[in-house]
Amino acid sequence: MAIIRSRLMTTTTNNKEEILIIKEQDVVPLRNRVRDYGVKVGMSILNQTKLITATSELVRNLLKYGGGGKVVIESVSNGRDNGVRVTFIDNGPGIPDITLAMKDGYSTGKSLGLGLPGTKRLVNEFDIKTELGNGTTVTITKWKNG
Amino acid sequence: MERIPILKMGDFLLVTIQVDLYDQLAENLESDLINTINKYSSKGVLIDISAVSIIDSFMGRILGNIAVMSKIMDAQTVVVGMQPAVAITLVELGLSLNGVISALNVEKGMDLLRAKMYNGDNQEQTYDDDNE
Numbered sequence: 450m451a452i453i454r455s456r457l458m459t460t461t462t463n464n465k466e467e468i469l470i471i472k473e474q475d476v477v478p479l480r481n482r483v484r485d486y487g488v489k490v491g492m493s494i495l496n497q498t499k500l501i502t503a504t505s506e507l508v509r510n511l512l513k514y515g516g517g518g519k520v521v522i523e524s525v526s527n528g529r530d531n532g533v534r535v536t537f538i539d540n541g542p543g544i545p546d547i548t549l550a551m552k553d554g555y556s557t558g559k560s561l562g563l564g565l566p567g568t569k570r571l572v573n574e575f576d577i578k579t580e581l582g583n584g585t586t587v588t589i590t591k592w593k594n595g
Numbered sequence: 596m597e598r599i600p601i602l603k604m605g606d607f608l609l610v611t612i613q614v615d616l617y618d619q620l621a622e623n624l625e626s627d628l629i630n631t632i633n634k635y636s637s638k639g640v641l642i643d644i645s646a647v648s649i650i651d652s653f654m655g656r657i658l659g660n661i662a663v664m665s666k667i668m669d670a671q672t673v674v675v676g677m678q679p680a681v682a683i684t685l686v687e688l689g690l691s692l693n694g695v696i697s698a699l700n701v702e703k704g705m706d707l708l709r710a711k712m713y714n715g716d717n718q719e720q721t722y723d724d725d726n727e
């Protein structure tokens with residue numbers, strides 16, 4: 450089990466929902482739902498756009514490499530700020546080398562290899578857990594003022 | 596299958612994307628545009644993305660592909676109206692739309708295409724896609 454954590458803080462969840470992702474047609478409704486959460490916490494258009502773009506990248510990975518899965522959207526607060534946390538859970542093959550997968554330009558899918566590293570740049574907190582044969586879970590948090 | 600309409604205006608093609616992009620839709624647009632440029636020997640393509648609120652690495656790459664492919668077919672592509680938040684996000688994501696010529700709005704984009712066509716502006720454009 451490989452774990453990469455960055456700045457995990459104690460947060461409270463105010464609102465939460467789970468969405469199943471099994472096909473490409475599930476992507477646009479998911480992006481819209483994540484946007485709703487961003488709007489609700491008062492996020493700027495720029496931060497909403499960053500969060501939704503990150504969501505779009507990670508849900509593509511979940512479908513393409515993880516064979517589908519589920520996404521949990523939460524509105525969270527840490528006492529100082531409110532934000533949106535999105536968790537992408539699949540039971541796919543897992544990632545053999547996270548360090549490599551986090552590198553700009555690394556792709557086993559003949560695409561640009563920007564999904565994981567780019568997503569990390571777009572959000573405030575990024576956490577990835579993966580286990581070979583058991584799947585991958587990526588959690589991102591974007592704070593309203595982050 | 597959902598498709599984005601392509602309008603023929605003389606030597607140009609005009610595409611106004613009014614829905615949220617997703618992978619299949621972007622891929623269809625790419626192949627439809629290439630077929631349409633070929634069919635009419637179009638000289639320019641104008642893609643209005645002012646209503647598009649998100650572009651990620653996949654859709655961004657397709658915009659780049661369209662620019663490169665049209666250039667090979669002797670047509671110039673201009674992308675107009677990219678929202679500032681989308682532009683900033685693309686840069687942070689790590690995608691530089693090299694080779695994609697952009698303009699503020701449709702009118703300016705049209706001016707640019709006309710200038711390129713009628714003023715003998717045949718300046719070579721370099722397209723690097725470092726990630727390919």
Ligand SMILES: Nc1ncnc2c1ncn2[C@@H]1O[C@H](COP(=O)(O)OP(=O)(O)O)[C@@H](O)[C@H]1O
Pocket residue numbers: 506510511514515539541542543544550551555556557558559560561562563564565566585
């Ligand atoms: N959910 C996942 N399950 C298994 N492998 C994954 C998953 N997400 C990403 N990967 C691996 O990490 C690599 C890098 O992903 P990413 O940065 O999104 O780039 P790209 O999708 O363009 O390949 C992928 O090519 C794939 O090998």
Ligand SMILES: [Mg+2]
Pocket residue numbers: 506509510563564565
């Ligand atoms: Mg990806």
